[in-house]
Amino acid sequence: MSDVERGRTTRRSRPVRVAEAIKDWVVEKGLMPGDRLPGEAEMIAHFGMSKGTIREAMRLLQAQGLVVTKTGPGGGSFVGEVSTDRARALLANYFYFRNVSIDDIYQLRVALEPEVAAALAGKLDAEQLARLEAIMADYAHPAADAEEERAQHIASLRFHACLAEFSDNALLSFFIGFMARILTDLTVYKKLYSQPNEELWKRGRAYQLKLIAALRAGDAEAARGIMRDHMLMARRMMEDQEAVVMKRFIAE
Incomplete structure (x- = not known):
């Protein structure tokens, strides 16, 4: 990683860095639209971040259309797909x-x-x-x-x-x-x-x-x-x- 890239990474907020890490994780796991994402507790443990940081990262991904959250029985967070x-x-x-x-x-x-x-x-x-x-x-x-x-x-x-x-x-x-x-x-x-x-x-x-x-x-x-x-x-x-x-x- 170059000094410029390292500087950009450092300047990013924690939620932004976690959101990027979640996207990388989705790619590594080969997840597809509709696949369930880990729960909040698992996310906290996996990424070593606070509940607030994880929630803000998920909100960023929802705003991008990359995560869909459903409530009720069978609810949770799922991989989303940006529509055409x-x-x-x-x-x-x-x-x-x-x-x-x-x-x-x-x-x-x-x-x-x-x-x-x-x-x-x-x-x-x-x-x-x-x-x-x-x-x-x-x-x-x-x-x-x-x-x-x-x-x-x-x-x-x-x-x-x-x-x-x-x-x-x-x-x-x-x-x-x-x-x-x-x-x-x-x-x-x-x-x-x-x-x-x-x-x-x-x-x-x-x-x-x-x-x-x-x-x-x-x-x-x-x-x-x-x-x-x-x-x-x-x-x-x-x-x-x-x-x-x-x-x-x-x-x-």
């Missing part, structure tokens, strides 16, 4: 201070989503393809007004988040879903269309229909190209609407 929604909300709130732009988001979407599409070509079962088609049913017809057009855009983002969920790559799935949530919850348009843009609806839907066909046929190169063109078109649409990311926190 919570993780994305926390990450979005982190980026609140980083001035993320729409262009930043689409730079990643253009890079990542075509690769997910290519990787999934020929690997989706009938039920998964049906889920994608069911989402598309929410925008089967052109929007009647700007409000419906916005709702259809959000439904289209669900299509992309759902497709990412099918990926075996947990990181790709998480970050594509994260970007979809930012675009859903934090995007505003300075230049809304006074009338729905039917041509834009038609083109966007056509890309997704072609993508499903390529996925079903197992054509990875076609899926990659279709998704890339779709993302580039979406980026241009955002530029035309002068979309910006709002400065506010989002709920978990």
